[in-house]
Amino acid sequence: MGEQPIFSTRAHVFQIDPSTKKNWVPTSKHAVTVSYFFDNTRNVYRIISLDGSKAVINSTITPNMTFTKTSQKFGQWADSxxxxxxxxxxxxxxxxxxxxxxxxxxxxxxxxxKEKSQEKMELTSSPSQESVAGDLLSPLTPESINGTDDERVPTGTPQHAEPRAPASQNALAFSHSSSNVNKHWEAELAALKGNNAKLTAALLESTANVKQWKQQLAAYQEEAERLHKRVTELECVSGQSPVIRSQKTELNQTIEELESALMAKEEELERLKVEVESANEFQSQKDSLTQKLQDTESMNQALEARLSELEQRMRSNQREREAFRHSLRSLLQLLDGKLFELTELRDALGKLLESS
Known part of the structure; x- marks a missing residue:
């Protein structure tokens, strides 16, 4: 199944300065998620925290670890x-x-x-050792060669009892059993040598780890003594001057106010992120509308050019119509003159007819 988270919380993560072993160095810019994980395959517990893609905590919990509360809101533990x-x-x-x-x-x-795993190791190792011990002891007992006390022929056995096997057959059987026992001993000895080599390697590794742990423990003890002395000095100074106490209280209040302000800033940052995302969406919509407006303006310009062309054509048509009307008026005036002349000619002809 792998590792599964079983408890999570949020906190600011720090590590001790490796050069000075005194000052705390922040490993996260803001509060991050700190989780306990359980690995079913290896049966171990780990504390893991990620700041983005960076692992700021990767600590396996061991029985010799201790979590210490150094203040009302701060705690620490050492990982060797x-x-x-x-x-x-x-x-x-x-x-x-x-x-x-x-x-x-x-x-x-x-x-x-850890105790269960040690018990399992002891249980798996003890039967092999007992079997080896039994095999080493069984060939050396006289019962395995001459039989048990019940199988031996008593000294007072009558002369007509069943005779024993020949000495050559007994020697052959004894040599055959001895060769089998020697082979068994050689196999067990090879297994013991292999186990001894593994145990020696594990012992050397454990010795090296113990030396490293002792060095780290000595360094931690020196650091703890120095911190105890520092705390004692601060307590003495704080007991002598109430002003320091008030300053410490003010500093604690300031720290709490800063933490609350930091949390408010983080919330504000999350809100701004949401607003930025919405602004990006609005910007994309604005770009789309701008593109559509540009297309509309180009279409409008094309329509205006066509409209001006139509207006020019209409003005030319109007001029042509005015010229046509003017020519029609001229023709009508000419026609009216001709009609008047024809009327006079008709009247004259009528008078000539009447006079004749």
């Missing part, structure tokens, strides 16, 4: 495998208490899992 000390800053005291409770719970589960 990663050769560092992790620190977590929480937004509230309840989140810190819940994380510490889960740490103790999974630490106890890791201890029980």
């Amino acid at each position: 495998r990663a050769n560092t000390v992790y620190g977590l800053g929480f937004s509230s005291e309840s989140n810190l208490a819940k994380f510490a409770e889960k740490f103790a719970e999974f630490k106890e589960a890791a201890r029980l899992a």
Whole structure:
């Protein structure tokens, strides 16, 4: 099944400065998700935290680890495998208490899992050792050669009892059984040599780890003593001057205000991200509308050019019509003159007819 998350919270992640071993170095710019994971295949518990694609915490919980609360909202633990000390800053005291409770719970589960694995190793190793011991002892007993006490022929057996097998047959059977036992011993000896080599390698690795752990433990003890002395000095100074206490209280309040302000800023940042996404959508819509407007303007220009062309044609048609009308008026005037002349000619002809 792999690893499965079993508990998650949010906190600011820090690591001890590897050069000074005194100052805390933040490994995340803002609060990140810190989760407990359980690996079914290896039966181990781990603390994992990611800041984007970067793993800021990758710590396997062991029975010798201890989670320490150094303030109301801050806790730390040492990881000898990663050769560092992790620190977590929480937004509230309840989140810190819940994380510490889960740490103790999974630490106890890791201890029980380790004990069970050791018991399994002991159970798997003990039968082979017992079988080897039994095989080493069984060929050396006289019962395996001459039989048990019940099978032996008593000294007071009558002369007509069943005779024993010849000495040559007994020697042949004894040599055959001895060769089988030697082969069995050689196989067991080879297995023991292999196990001994594995145990020697594991012992050397454990010795090297123990030396490294002792060095780290000595460094942690020196650091703890220095921190205890520093705390004692600060307590003495704080006991002597109430002003420092008030300053410490003010600093704690300022830190809480800054944390709340930071959380508000993070919420504001998330809101701004949403607004930026919506603004990007609006920008894409604006670009689309701008493109459509440009297309419309080009079409409008084409229509205006066609309209001006039509207006020119209409004006030319009007001029042609005016010229046509003018020519028609001229023709009508000419026709009226001709008609008047014809009328006068008719009247004259009529008078001539009447006079004749």
